[in-house]
Amino acid sequence: xxxxxxxxxxxxxxxxxxxxxxxxxxxxxxxxxxxxxxxxxxxxxxxxxxxxxxxxxxxxxxxxxxxxxxxxxxxxxxxxxxxxxxxxxxxxxxxxxxxxxxxxxxxxxxxxxxxxxxxxxxxxxxxxxxxxxxxxxxxxxxxxxxxxxxxxxxxxxxxxxxxxxxxxxxxxxxxxxxxxxxxxxxxxxxxxxxxxxxxxxxxxxxxxxxxxxxxxxxxxxxxxxxxxxxxxxxxxxxxxxxxxxxxxxxxxxxxxxxxxxxxxxxxxxxxxxxxxxxxxxxxxxxxxxxxxxxxxxxxxxxxxxxxxxxxxxxxx
Amino acid sequence: xxxxxxxxxxxxxxxxxxxxxxxxxxxxxxxxxxxxxxxxxxxxxxxxxxxxxxxxxxxxxxxxxxxxxxxxxxxxxxxxxxxxxxxxxxxxxxxxxxxxxxxxxxxxxxxxxxxxxxxxxxxxxxxxxxxxxxxxxxxxxxxxxxxxxxxxxxxxxxxxxxxxxxxxxxxxxxxxxxxxxxxxxxxxxxxxxxxxxxxxxxxxxxxxxxxxxxxxxxxxxxxxxxxxxxxxxxxxxxxxxxxxxxxxxxxxxxxxxxxxxxxxxxxxxxxxxxxxxxxxxxxxxxxxxxxxxxxxxxxxxxxxxxxxxxxxxxxxxxxxxxxxxxxxxxxxxxxxxxxxxxxxxxxxxxxxxxxxxxxxxxxxxxxxxxxxxxxxxxxxxxxxxxxxxxxxxxxxxxxxxxxxxxxxxxxxxxxxxxxxxxxxxxxxxxxxxxxxxxxx
Numbered sequence: 001x002x003x004x005x006x007x008x009x010x011x012x013x014x015x016x017x018x019x020x021x022x023x024x025x026x027x028x029x030x031x032x033x034x035x036x037x038x039x040x041x042x043x044x045x046x047x048x049x050x051x052x053x054x055x056x057x058x059x060x061x062x063x064x065x066x067x068x069x070x071x072x073x074x075x076x077x078x079x080x081x082x083x084x085x086x087x088x089x090x091x092x093x094x095x096x097x098x099x100x101x102x103x104x105x106x107x108x109x110x111x112x113x114x115x116x117x118x119x120x121x122x123x124x125x126x127x128x129x130x131x132x133x134x135x136x137x138x139x140x141x142x143x144x145x146x147x148x149x150x151x152x153x154x155x156x157x158x159x160x161x162x163x164x165x166x167x168x169x170x171x172x173x174x175x176x177x178x179x180x181x182x183x184x185x186x187x188x189x190x191x192x193x194x195x196x197x198x199x200x201x202x203x204x205x206x207x208x209x210x211x212x213x214x215x216x217x218x219x220x221x222x223x224x225x226x227x228x229x230x231x232x233x234x235x236x237x238x239x240x241x242x243x244x245x246x247x248x249x250x251x252x253x254x255x256x257x258x259x260x261x262x263x264x265x266x267x268x269x270x271x272x273x274x275x276x277x278x279x280x281x282x283x284x285x286x287x288x289x290x291x292x293x294x295x296x297x298x299x300x301x302x303x304x305x306x307x308x309x310x311x312x313x314x315x316x
Numbered sequence: 317x318x319x320x321x322x323x324x325x326x327x328x329x330x331x332x333x334x335x336x337x338x339x340x341x342x343x344x345x346x347x348x349x350x351x352x353x354x355x356x357x358x359x360x361x362x363x364x365x366x367x368x369x370x371x372x373x374x375x376x377x378x379x380x381x382x383x384x385x386x387x388x389x390x391x392x393x394x395x396x397x398x399x400x401x402x403x404x405x406x407x408x409x410x411x412x413x414x415x416x417x418x419x420x421x422x423x424x425x426x427x428x429x430x431x432x433x434x435x436x437x438x439x440x441x442x443x444x445x446x447x448x449x450x451x452x453x454x455x456x457x458x459x460x461x462x463x464x465x466x467x468x469x470x471x472x473x474x475x476x477x478x479x480x481x482x483x484x485x486x487x488x489x490x491x492x493x494x495x496x497x498x499x500x501x502x503x504x505x506x507x508x509x510x511x512x513x514x515x516x517x518x519x520x521x522x523x524x525x526x527x528x529x530x531x532x533x534x535x536x537x538x539x540x541x542x543x544x545x546x547x548x549x550x551x552x553x554x555x556x557x558x559x560x561x562x563x564x565x566x567x568x569x570x571x572x573x574x575x576x577x578x579x580x581x582x583x584x585x586x587x588x589x590x591x592x593x594x595x596x597x598x599x600x601x602x603x604x605x606x607x608x609x610x611x612x613x614x615x616x617x618x619x620x621x622x623x624x625x626x627x628x629x630x631x632x633x634x635x636x637x638x639x640x641x642x643x644x645x646x647x648x649x650x651x652x653x654x655x656x657x658x659x660x661x662x663x664x665x666x667x668x669x670x671x672x673x674x675x676x677x678x679x680x681x682x683x684x685x686x687x688x689x690x691x692x693x694x695x696x697x698x699x700x701x702x703x704x705x706x707x708x709x710x711x712x713x714x715x716x717x718x719x720x721x722x723x724x725x726x727x728x729x730x731x732x733x734x735x736x737x738x739x740x741x742x743x744x745x746x747x748x749x750x751x752x753x754x755x756x
Binding site for chain 2: 002004005008009010028029030031032033034035036038182183185186264267268271272274275276278279282
């Protein structure tokens with residue numbers, strides 16, 4: 001498994017099972033997802049009505065950047081008043097499902113992508129801003145193009161200490177992740193890993209987005225609320241520069257899904273790398289143990305005899 | 317850290333199946349075989365199914381050509397694996413070999429287990445381990461070294477926020493608190509844990525396992541399946557595959573109070589015989605008759621001689637023996653709280669029959685001692701009670717879920733900071749969860 005899935009496998013599984021089973025059953029499960037997202041899937045009133053609720057840390061940020069419209073577009077009629085303690089709820093009525101199996105599967109898929117869709121809003125907005133800006137700027141010659149610094153930087157505080165910053169401009173969309181590592185080892189792994197991103201672009205995949213890593217806030221977000229340069233370098237900033245070829249409307253959804261999972265992907269691979277290192281260490285240890293076993297003298301207590309066949313006995 | 321409200325992750329990795337989920341839920345989110353399918357190492361590999369281990373990245377060796385051994389490969393081979401049901405599917409195709417990292421309840425292959433956990437956490441549970449506390453289970457008499465290795469993986473690879481490792485039997489006792497029969501939430505009792513491979517009888521006194529008195533019985537789910545299969549074969553049924561036998565076992569079997577009476581009952585009431593339809597695929601369906609195996613199969617717990625002559629002690633006698641070998645001051649509690657756990661204890665009336673048989677043994681012994689003591693002494697009797705409850709199948713997991721959601725749970729865990737301070741030996745001791753020290 002190289003990439004993480006974008007959808008929540010468990011929700012997908014539960015809904016597939018419920019949608020295709022003739023006998024309704026009650027469900028009451030709390031399902032966490034990455035980044036402190038918590039789903040609650042339950043059947044509060046009757047067994048045929050499934051309520052899927054989502055709680056996400058940065059919901060207010062997302063609403064500010066147009067999550068409402070995106071969710072409305074994706075889920076439309078299924079949206080209900082949010083369950084208390086959660087930010088957003090969907091009600092699926094098993095007796096009122098689309099007839100077609102394909103549509104059913106599509107609905108399951110869409111619901112399991114709830115987190116992705118909620119998080120997609122600021123990205124979509126940034127992409128749209130980019131389209132309009134680039135349409136405008138195409139009217140100008142390259143010298144007289146308006147400077148891109150006047151667009152708003154969208155900040156999504158998706159974890160307690162970490163945030164995503166998105167800044168659209170006429171020729172690119174810049175996405176910046178701030179990352180915090182608690183562990184010294186993780187920091188080292190993270191650095192190597194990010195270096196690999198930079199190298200990959202140089203070596204093989206030329207059309208990958210540009211990736212920059214630094215420990216002080218990049219220019220784009222300097223001075224923003226919540227961005228403090230401590231100077232200690234304990235917060236890293238990863239910058240992705242998405243160029244127009246990444247922002248084509250037909251690849252947009254894929255790109256958004258991809259970049260959203262970056263942090264989890266990053267942490268997953270750091271952990272996978274550590275697991276891999278551990279298995280190498282175990283292998284090395286077992287090899288060394290083999291050498292040690294080989295170094296044991298062979299039957300050290302061989303009985304020594306005289307020519308006449310008598311043996312010595314240790315006196316004590 | 318954003319750990320303040322995240323539910324704890326409860327993972328019960330058994331020999332056959334892994335139960336994964338979150339504390340507070342009433343059922344595990346995922347139940348799948350504890351199996352991992354990895355790219356089969358060429359030439360058999362060394363060290364018994366050890367995964368490919370790279371010596372040096374290929375750009376350092378200058379790409380010195382294929383050395384045949386997987387250890388020289390660089391790239392993402394270490395991520396090329398499947399776990400659970402996907403592993404079973406992948407192993408059917410070419411290129412993948414299957415491995416079960418847990419044998420007899422204990423982790424044998426740490427490399428595979430580490431990757432099994434990695435995939436469980438990131439693919440199936442989808443959590444960032446740094447944000448969650450973890451509750452893992454271990455079999456009774458798990459060596460402390462094994463605990464330490466588990467802690468090393470959980471803390472060093474995954475940086476999990478906190479860890480608690482509980483004994484399965486103790487969690488099974490906690491799971492029985494949901495039964496209406498249980499009044500006091502004590503952690504004293506006898507756990508009968510019967511899974512697929514082996515059945516354990518484990519006495520637990522105030523949350524601590526009495527290690528010297530544990531007995532295991534080589535009769536469990538798989539043996540019952542084989543027994544059903546042999547009965548089907550003897551009768552010459554059209555389909556006697558293991559899968560058919562298993563579904564018949566799960567669907568139709570129950571425990572009867574008396575075999576002889578049950579036989580005559582079947583002769584009188586023909587509707588006791590049932591039919592099972594097997595879908596052999598490609599539209600072919602055959603019907604299999606289901607007869608005496610309905611009550612004979614679980615009977616091998618009570619009369620093992622009908623199955624094989626290797627092991628002849630009936631389960632009630634084993635339980636009685638276990639309790640008799642335990643310290644005398646806890647025996648009363650052990651008789652009073654016999655808790656069932658695991659899939660092979662789910663047969664209808666299993667608990668009732670067990671309770672009756674154990675009570676017979678106990679009463680007979682009391683009568684004998686009364687006779688020996690003379691007529692003047694009368695015993696007040698001894699309460700024998702077998703607890704059957706709804707959460708039996710995933711008992712240990714459910715107990716973990718129950719205890720993991722209590723507000724005190726986190727204070728019982730060892731945190732990452734403590735681990736960094738003290739080292740792996742910290743997990744040799746855990747405060748007793750929900751025990752006398754706590755108020756759970």
